[in-house]
Amino acid sequence: MILSSVRQFENIQAREINIIITPQFLMVEVISEKTDSYGFLRAFSEPRSKASVLGMNVGLPVGPDPWSELHSLLLKNWLEVCDNSHYDHGPASNSAKQLPTRVLYLGDSEYFDDIRLLVTKEGQNGRYVALSHCWGTDKFLATTMDSLNDFQNKIPFRELPQTFQDAIVITKSLGIQYLWIDSLCIIQEGDGMADWRRESKRMEEVFSSAYCALAATSAINPTQGFLKTRSQSQCVMLEDATDKGLYIYVDELSNKFSQDVEMGVLNKRAWVLQERALSRRTIHFTQGQTYFECGSVIRSANMTEMIR
Template sequence: MAGSATLRTTATGLRAPATVPASKRKRGRPSKAASSSPKQTSGRELISQKAGNDSSDGEEDEGTTLHGISLASARSRSVKAASAKRKRKMAKFQREDSEEGQEEINNFLHQARSFGDFFIERINIQSSMALWSSETDDNLRSNYFINIQHLCKKSSGTPVTERSLYFALLRQWLQEYNKSHRCKPKAQFWPTRVIFVGDSDSAELELWVSESKKAQLSDVDGYVALSHCWGLPTKTEKEQFCTTQENYRHRLKGFSMDDLPKTFKDAVEVTRALGKQYLWIDTVCIIQSIEGADTNDWKIEARRMEQVFGSAYCTITTSSAEDWTKGFLEWRPSPRFIQDAFGQWTYFGSDTADYTKDIDAARLNQRAWVLQERVLSHRTIHFTESHAFWECGDAVRCENFTKMKSPPGREHFLVDPEFPSRLYISGYSRTIDFIYFLFEKYAQSGLTAKSDRVVAISGLVKRMELPATGDLRFDTEQERVLLVQVRAFQNYTMVQKDSEYTILDKDSVIVGGLSFDIPTYIHFQHCVVIGMQWTPAQVEDTEKTYHILLVRKIRFENQYERVGLGEIEAHYVSEDCWKGELC
């Protein structure tokens, strides 16, 4: 997301049993070297270092000492010494065999100690050590930390499977937001068809027609929707995986998981893990054509996307999957282990999270259909190559417990769970700027079928209730071109007032205002009308107000670029117009 703050990194800790024999472990007071002031290592460097099970043969590697905690196999570099205040706050401690010394250690480890972007924490000497981001929500952290302990094998101390941890966190997110947030769909809506996945590991699925299952669905708390990338499936893959006229009746009676590609199988697994029994996938729930023209069913259902994604309990996206066959639950980093001074191995999750790279720049979010699916969804879980992200109106959270607030710019509107409620109260200037940004972003997105250009954004247009009075259109022949009707200004005077420019009539009465993208650039002659404001009683142009983009011609014929935006009485914009391309 352009302009987004980068998520801060962190990790979660799980204790694993020591692999170093008891006879090799250091006991009693640490050595002089261990108790001396250690080199300072940043939290980011600490986690990124590899610390595998190198000491499993019984020989303890020489480790870096971090305030009394030895990190075996760490390859750290010296960084600048911490401030005097930080040094006092992170004062070293001595391990004592006495009860008093043990209590001192417990008290020290019980308190969260700031270390760069991290807190280092240990509830007691027997519990696992954890590093938490300083941005972590305390309640969510505490609840999840307890859940992690329950998911550990007593024999090994490592997670049962990494996937179990992810699913536990996803359920925790949903529970927290169900209790304290208003980003749930208000009206109960069911798509024409949904997949019944059940709540077990059964390989049998059913395609349900919602109208005929009203009784069963009346008390159900919603369905999960999948947003995915089709890729370029072959005819054989379409025949096997899509719902068609030929296999439709069969799927109503039940079909096997083997009839789905890997990405869809993963979606079924996630749906069950979230405690839901119903899943919507366009490929399965809309009758598709194998080749040739779209089916009538697709033409009808394609215009219901605003309701389908806007009413879903949750949307899951496959940002890491390029097509149906790749899946999205296997793209996980390898576990990391470090060893503390007491011989205990601690499991750590992955350490980096880049929202812009992992989500905004992902192939999935370069597709035109996905833009409206993302904006219209109330709550979204993104599965990327390295992390799972949770996105709703409150914030964006990552599985490593970092949290990012939406920036105040255009992206603030994109993550609005009640889109476009934030837009309605943002003022005309920001509204017009966002509408242009949205259409521009959409025009730059890819489509397999150019004929989908208009329908793939129809849900967003419907939700915003945009009037059909603007001069912006999509070129259905070219993928990335906005067609515009260019107009000229007439009979006006412009004066600067602070950072804005005011339009005056011949009597010096204010009739409009302009804002330029580059404050020093005010040379323009043309505009594009993208909206009009009036009341039903108004019929004269002098009583109407145009919302406009300020444009200037560039070197190629009939091509223009934006230089600003504004509003002006219609009287001061020419009725005559000519065709152009907005680049």
């Protein structure tokens, strides 16, 4: 595994390689004429294990499946901790805000058969989630002047592209009834783009007032979806020969926020960078794992935490 961390820099002409060991990390430092590069191994223990009681960092070999109840509980916990502990933005995010001009009302049915487009009223407050996603080039279900009245009665869940279905599943699992998706909440055709010109001026308010944003970071278009099973990282369990039940895990550091999020396909779009900057909290669904980002901290589903 150490060799694997070193090999990722095989194309760098190094003048010095240092291996630095701490109780939580093994760091490979490669120093060249132009830049310094780093590779990490992570040492961690499972929650409530002997090693965690002794002070070892807590983590998971692989994050929970995105469809699982554990994943849903993790997202709720991230938001609740932010609501109650991050005083510069948490309470403001938790308070009910004026709903956007239109939102998807997700209803109470576990079968997703009472979803509809809700035209809100002035002073109608509530908590809602906003979706940030790539449009791609293929056509998908969207609100037009022809479909507006029908969508106010019902939006067929199974006719929605997978990314929108996934966003509905996550929003309902958070206990929130309202979801904002641009292509469904802004009229896309049939009015000479008048609604788009009007509503695009309110994008700042839509994202800054949302309870949180969901970022479909790994999906290049709405048909791909973002709730996908992630592969487990290469992981080794090390057990103390003198103390039965005392063990830790070592793996390549899978908390690659910069690679998964900053360099992801979604964040290559200029307007998405604006949406992310405006959102108080964003949950990023990447190919590697799920991340939570707010003004105070970045967390990952394998229970690694980075302070902002």
